[in-house]
Each structure stands twice: as C-alpha cells, then as structure tokens.
Amino acid sequence: MKPIRTLKISISGVRGIVGDSLGPVLLVRFAQAFGTYGGGGTIAVGRDTRTSGEMVSHAVVAGLLSTGCEVIDLGIAPVPTIQFYVRRSPSAGGIAITASHNPAEWNALKFIGPRGLFLDAAEARELLDIYHQSDYRRAETPGLRAVARDASAIDRHIEEILHVLGPVPHRLRVAVDAVNGAASEASPRLLDALGCDVVPIHTTPDGRFPRPPEPVAENLKRLCAVVRERRADVGFAQDADADRLAVVDDRGRPLGEERTLALAADYVLSRERGPVVINLSTSRAVEEIAARHRAKLFRTRVGEVNVTGKMEEVGAVFGGEGNGGVIWPRINFCRDSLTGMACILHLMARRGDPISRIAAGLPRYAMVKRKLDLPPIDVSELLGRLRAATPEAGEWNDLDGLRFASGSSWWHVRPSNTEPAIRVVAEAKTERLARSLADRLERRIRAAIRGRRAE
Amino acid sequence: MRALKISTSGVRGTVGWPFTPELAIEFAQAFATYVGGGTILVARDSRRSGEMFRAAVVSGLLAAGIRVVDLGICPTPSLQLAVIHRRARGGIAITAGHNPEGWNALKFIRDDGIYLNARQGEELLDVFHQREFHKARWDRIRPLEVFARADDLHRRLLRARFDIERIRRQHFLVAVDCANGACATLTPQLLEEVGCRVVPFNDRTDDGFPHDPNPNPSAMNPLAALCKAIGATIGFAHDADGERLGIVDDRGQPLDDELTLAIAVEARLSARPGLVVTNVSTSRILDVIAERHGGRVLRTPVGQAYVSEAVRDRKAVLGGEGSGGVIVPEVLLSHDAAAAMLLILEYLAGTGSKVSEVVAGLPRRFMRKGAFPMPPRTIYSFLSGFRDDLERNAGAAGADFTDGVLIREREGWVHFRASNTEPLLRVIAEATTEEDLDILWRRAERILQEGGVLP
Numbered sequence: 001m002k003p004i005r006t007l008k009i010s011i012s013g014v015r016g017i018v019g020d021s022l023g024p025v026l027l028v029r030f031a032q033a034f035g036t037y038g039g040g041g042t043i044a045v046g047r048d049t050r051t052s053g054e055m056v057s058h059a060v061v062a063g064l065l066s067t068g069c070e071v072i073d074l075g076i077a078p079v080p081t082i083q084f085y086v087r088r089s090p091s092a093g094g095i096a097i098t099a100s101h102n103p104a105e106w107n108a109l110k111f112i113g114p115r116g117l118f119l120d121a122a123e124a125r126e127l128l129d130i131y132h133q134s135d136y137r138r139a140e141t142p143g144l145r146a147v148a149r150d151a152s153a154i155d156r157h158i159e160e161i162l163h164v165l166g167p168v169p170h171r172l173r174v175a176v177d178a179v180n181g182a183a184s185e186a187s188p189r190l191l192d193a194l195g196c197d198v199v200p201i202h203t204t205p206d207g208r209f210p211r212p213p214e215p216v217a218e219n220l221k222r223l224c225a226v227v228r229e230r231r232a233d234v235g236f237a238q239d240a241d242a243d244r245l246a247v248v249d250d251r252g253r254p255l256g257e258e259r260t261l262a263l264a265a266d267y268v269l270s271r272e273r274g275p276v277v278i279n280l281s282t283s284r285a286v287e288e289i290a291a292r293h294r295a296k297l298f299r300t301r302v303g304e305v306n307v308t309g310k311m312e313e314v315g316a317v318f319g320g321e322g323n324g325g326v327i328w329p330r331i332n333f334c335r336d337s338l339t340g341m342a343c344i345l346h347l348m349a350r351r352g353d354p355i356s357r358i359a360a361g362l363p364r365y366a367m368v369k370r371k372l373d374l375p376p377i378d379v380s381e382l383l384g385r386l387r388a389a390t391p392e393a394g395e396w397n398d399l400d401g402l403r404f405a406s407g408s409s410w411w412h413v414r415p416s417n418t419e420p421a422i423r424v425v426a427e428a429k430t431e432r433l434a435r436s437l438a439d440r441l442e443r444r445i446r447a448a449i450r451g452r453r454a455e
Numbered sequence: 456m457r458a459l460k461i462s463t464s465g466v467r468g469t470v471g472w473p474f475t476p477e478l479a480i481e482f483a484q485a486f487a488t489y490v491g492g493g494t495i496l497v498a499r500d501s502r503r504s505g506e507m508f509r510a511a512v513v514s515g516l517l518a519a520g521i522r523v524v525d526l527g528i529c530p531t532p533s534l535q536l537a538v539i540h541r542r543a544r545g546g547i548a549i550t551a552g553h554n555p556e557g558w559n560a561l562k563f564i565r566d567d568g569i570y571l572n573a574r575q576g577e578e579l580l581d582v583f584h585q586r587e588f589h590k591a592r593w594d595r596i597r598p599l600e601v602f603a604r605a606d607d608l609h610r611r612l613l614r615a616r617f618d619i620e621r622i623r624r625q626h627f628l629v630a631v632d633c634a635n636g637a638c639a640t641l642t643p644q645l646l647e648e649v650g651c652r653v654v655p656f657n658d659r660t661d662d663g664f665p666h667d668p669n670p671n672p673s674a675m676n677p678l679a680a681l682c683k684a685i686g687a688t689i690g691f692a693h694d695a696d697g698e699r700l701g702i703v704d705d706r707g708q709p710l711d712d713e714l715t716l717a718i719a720v721e722a723r724l725s726a727r728p729g730l731v732v733t734n735v736s737t738s739r740i741l742d743v744i745a746e747r748h749g750g751r752v753l754r755t756p757v758g759q760a761y762v763s764e765a766v767r768d769r770k771a772v773l774g775g776e777g778s779g780g781v782i783v784p785e786v787l788l789s790h791d792a793a794a795a796m797l798l799i800l801e802y803l804a805g806t807g808s809k810v811s812e813v814v815a816g817l818p819r820r821f822m823r824k825g826a827f828p829m830p831p832r833t834i835y836s837f838l839s840g841f842r843d844d845l846e847r848n849a850g851a852a853g854a855d856f857t858d859g860v861l862i863r864e865r866e867g868w869v870h871f872r873a874s875n876t877e878p879l880l881r882v883i884a885e886a887t888t889e890e891d892l893d894i895l896w897r898r899a900e901r902i903l904q905e906g907g908v909l910p
Contacts, residue, residue, distance in 0.1 A: 018596065028476050028477055028511065029477065051593055058513045059515075059518075105594075141557040144504055208594075
C-alpha cells in the first residue's frame, strides 16, 4: 500500500495539498513559529500565483502580526525576487508562499533568513522545535505592528540585473513561458528592459498552470512551437516560483535543464575568476567548463541552502544546481531564473552565434534520472550494500547518499527528501552509456533491497 | 485583565492571549461552513489588532471557498446594509464595539443584516466545536474582492430616509468625537451633507483610540469642553464601530447613556406613535414617554438580535438599548448611531427646541449599574439559585425572568444578568429618587452576599 502523504513538514518548510492537509490554522501556526524565531522583526512575504495564494498569505500575515512582526507584503513575486528583497533590506527574514514545481493543488511555505538565504538545516530544526512547542510570541495591542505593501520588489530586482549586466547589445527575439506563475509579470518586464523583442506565453498570473510547472523537456511543447513559429532566437521556461530555468534553442528544441547551468557558468566565468559550487547530482559539463576557466569546483549536498552555504564558505563566484538553478552572487545569492536569462542572453550577444551552436560547443553528456520506490528499510545499510556490490574502481562520495565517479561517468543515489523513494542519477558521454549505467545501478539497488529483506 | 468569551454573540477577548488569530480563523471557517458557501462581507473597526484579525478571518473564509468581500475599516451598520444590498449570505464585523483597544471580537451577521440570534449563535458554536469545517478544493478558492463604498451606500440611504432640507435650514453647529473609530469618515461627511457645520475630532483611523470608545459621560469630557467652547447645538460621541451614540447637550452637559434612546423615542413617538422595543435592562423612562404619546414599550432579553427581530416582527417604530444603541427600522434593523443622529437632528429642527429643553421635559430616573467579574459558572449558578428561591418563596410575583432575574420593589427595579460578551454579572437598578436607589442598591448587594457571590 502506498502511504498517503499530502503534508510534508521538513527542514525545507511546510508543504501540502490545499483543501486537504494544508489549511489556514496550520499555516497561521507556522507563521507564528517563524515570527517567534525572527524575534518580532520585519518579515517580507511574497507568493506565487496559485489560487490558494491569497488564503495562505492572509493566514501567514495574521500569524506574523500576532507575534509582533512588521509585515511587508510583496504580493505576487518570484522567489528569487523575495530573497533579493530580504537581502537588500533590513528585514529579519521572509516567507515565500509557493510549492515551486509542484502541481497547482499544492502550496508551501519556504522560510528565508535575514540574509536572503533559505534557513539551513540547523536553523530549520530550531524553527520546527518552536512550531512543535507552540510557545509563540504573543504581541498585545500596543505591540502589534502593521502591514506595509511594497510593489517595488520586482523593479528593484530588474534594476540590479541591469545595473550589473546592462542591456543586451543585439536585439534578440525571446520567447518566454512563465507557466502563469510568479514570474508572469517579472519575466516580460526584465526581457523588455534588456532590450529584447519579447514573445510572452503563459503570463496570465492566475495560478491555473497550463502545463505541469516543472520546466522539463516534455512540458515545453508549446514553447518549442512558439519559438519555431515566431522564429525566436531563444526560448526560456520557468517553474511556478521562478527559481529554475530551462532553455529552448532557436530551432525549437529543449536543451535540457542541465545545460542551463552550463551556459550561465560559461558566461559568468568568462567575467569573473573564482571557485564554483554545484551539487552532487549536477552534470559534469559544469565541471569541465570550470576547468576550462581554471576555476576550482566544489560539490555539495543537493538543496539550494547547501550550495549557497558552501559558496559562502569558499567565496564562490558562481554556483547552482543542475535542474536549472543558476546562482550568481554578484546579483542574487539564490537560484534565480531572471539572472540566468540575462546571463544566457549576454552570452549569445557576445558570441554572436545562435544558441543551438553555442550549446553544441558545450561538453557533451547524457544524463538519466530515475526514481525508485523505497520500502521502509535502513537507507544507510542499503547504500553500504550497494557500495559493496560495486566492483569497479573509482571515486566515492558519501556526503549525501552515495556518489560514484569513474572516468567521465558517474552516478548518484540518494533518498528523496519529499517521498518514500530513492533518486538515481547517472551521467555518461552518450545516451546509451548513461542508460546502461543506470540499468546496472538499478539492478544492484533492487538486489540490495532484496538482500536486506531476506534477512 | 485577560479574558475570552465565546458565546452566542460571537467571540470576544483580549488580543494576544487568549484571543488569538487561530481562534479567529476557526470561527471564520465555522461561519462559512454554517452559511454553506456564497458571499460573506468582512469589515473591521480601526483598532490596531484589526488588520491581524482581518487577515485571519479572510484566510479562514477563503479556505472554505467563500467569495469574500473586504469592506476595510467600516462602521458595522454600513456593513449590515452592504450585506443586504449585495445579497450576501452574511457578514463578519471585526470589532469589540465599546471595549478598550486591547480587546477585539467577531460578530456574525446573517443575510438580512441582523446579528445571529441566540439559537443561530448556538448552531454556529456547535459547528465551531465540532471543528469539521468545509474545505474548498484548490480550484474552488476564489480571489478576494474589495468593496470600499459601504460608507456611501449608508449615507445615501440615510439622506433618503430623513427630512434633510429641514435639517439643512438650521445650519446646526455640531461637534463630533469619533474616538478614532470606524465612523471617522462617515459621520463628518454625513453631517456636512445635511448642512451642519461640523467640528470633528479624533477622526483618524490610524492613530489608536484616544480614550475607551464607550460614549458614556465619563468619556465625553473632551467633547463637552469642545461643545462649550464653540457653543455647539449638540455634541455626538461614537463607539468604535458606529453602533452606540453619546450626546452632549447645548449647554455642554454630557448626557447619561440611557438618555440617547430616550431622546430618540421622544423624537420618534412625537411624530409617529407606535411600538418601541427595548431590553429588560433599559430605563423605564421609555415607558413614561411612550405613555405620553400613546405608544407602547415591548421588552426582550438583552442582546441586539432579540430587539431587532421583535422590531421587525411587531412592526415597531423604534428599537434600542440603554447603552446608546438606537434602531431606526426604516434604515436598518440594528443599532445605527448615524441614523440616531439624523432622527434627533430632524426632531430638533422640526420643533425648534434645544437638547437641554428636550431632556428637561423627560421624566427623571436614577440608575446604577454594577459589573462583577466572576467565572461564568458562578454567575449561572447564582442566577438559577436566586430564581429558585423566588419561586419557592412566592416572591416571583413581581419578578421577571426574561433574561436573568429582574425584581420589582416599591422603590423601583433591580436586574441581575450574565453579560453576553464578558465574564461579568451585571446588576442594574433604577429608582425615582436617589434615596430609593440607595435602598434598592443595598438590597441588591445583600442578595449578592446571600447568594455567595459578594463577600
């Protein structure tokens, strides 16, 4: 029997299905816990376009106010815009109301610390402790503060991108698919400000997603068609909260999310020298690009907060996650699809080549991602068996699940943070090699699971 | 003092603790479930916690799939009219009326603009306690609607119901203390529209209450001073949400709160004899006035819904309570301070008399009110024990059990009842002379001592 899990309270926040597990009382309590954690300072609140967004945001505002916080309501805004706002203002933190790439019936709270970074594992555990203790700050009437509305967050974010990068020197025709999500307003405005000829699709911010919000190739058919019909130079697709970016080339072909980070890395590293941080599941293509630019590369556990934590530690000039999450600290210290678009457009302008030709020049790799159901067993023991069952020689990393690299191929196996499943990523020089690597790995995992069960 | 009272009149308590945003959300969800969907209007007074409770209420209603219309800061009678005008299923007034700023409350209004009556209030409480609220699916959650014109609607109706030309010709000089409450815009604007020269003060809704928003003589000293200084025809004082009205006469004398309804009854019955409805705790001055004009007084238990329903069912020409609430049925079947103002101004304009002269013509009574804080259980056991005693000892002859216990003595009457909104035993005595009142009050105290609730 599959467990019914529509509510997930974890160190990445609280997530659930509206009308089922995610209701206003739970939300108001989480906001109270966060207001207590933030010590009653100023908290910025923004949301994506989901139909439940106003309901969630009102519960959050009520909870924050009751703990004596001042609330700045940013309305509908991309998550990176909220993080940018918190970083550049004297806020004690922020709450982003978005279930990101999850379908429209989901919603979630993501908690942002005073420097615009998501709470890390230790901070999130502290927040959860406060939540579970239910001993919240309770402001009485003279101590209650007000809600201020600030509609300038998107402007400020766009201004910063323009300040750092300037307009794109060639007039490029750019199709953009914001999935009717948080970037519905911001993306066309940014592209316009960059001097592009914008072809917007899915920019009605009504939270009724016309495609699944995850910007993976199979969800981008409409964008690909529009790029071809309108002869656009490039197409961009975002998820509902606009942290992830996918690219469609000038011939209407999705490049695959892994290429987003490679393209942006190539641009940023040509401007700045310094270390790069990516997660353990990110393509080797980024490794090679870093090597071309003689940049030192670090890999971390999966999750934005792990990547940004390492970036701070090593003073990285660039970072990100393979699923389309570009982090360029000069502009914004988080995954930011708007920054990613601007980088790739500037890369295109500087090369003067079509994006298809630029992409062809990237290191060639093929990646296979799979998700296997996980019975309730000890995962570290399972991974130990898997390691023992791998005869090949190579480089092991057990920072987050298990990663094995040998020559130009590698695989990474880790338990999902959100489901009873393990995620498997395998990468090799060709599609065929990657698939056979993944097949072999899957067989070994299944055998390891059976071995555990046989005892 | 911290307090919470959940009763058939809604929920009321001290902000922070025990009246929390969770409680407000759950009550909103309960009300949405109780009315079964459709449109609900929400308004609040200007107290500082209003924004927090507004956010909580809106969130709870949205989560239940309600079409929520937000009236912002708005007098409760304007909300009640808007509920009728917009054909809504109901309304929630977020206001603790005359209570200090550290309090707040939710009051529930049905589709005919009247508060839930006791039976309906009990049904709502059952839904609340059962905590099985309707949850709307994500795609049934509706966007929040804003309606800022409830004030206009109210003023337009008032202008149509009174002889405005007659008032206009007098160029009355009127001072108004809005207590920085919800009437801060409505009243000055209305009085100007009917040709008065208005001197408003405490007419900001963003500044907190300058004094307790209870328009009785002790709170009307500043208004009285202003009236004297400018030689005002009359001074009006508001509570926080536009239900109760306090009056200062043309000599700068603050009038007892019982006199507001008395003057309104005099004004109404002199032009249109008929039935007046009030509660058992209100001054017997009304009976004398009614008798003079060939009218009649009907008494109900304390609680606006009782009076409202009786006014409607018995086709009364006026209703109200001794605390300064007046029902002018052709405007609204609930307390409406603005309607009371126009009724009185119209009367002054028609008769050419001064307020002090009107008061001098009214019978004189002496009233004393006491409020004894004690746990609700103590209140109810005292009241039922007292009633049993009276019935057993045949003392019940002159007693009235409409609401608590009212005893009639040679000197006057004494009423013992449980407050609907706070954990208080209220005692009210009225006599024709001060000596008689003292005798009555001493007797009341002895009853309390014998009942074991007073040392």
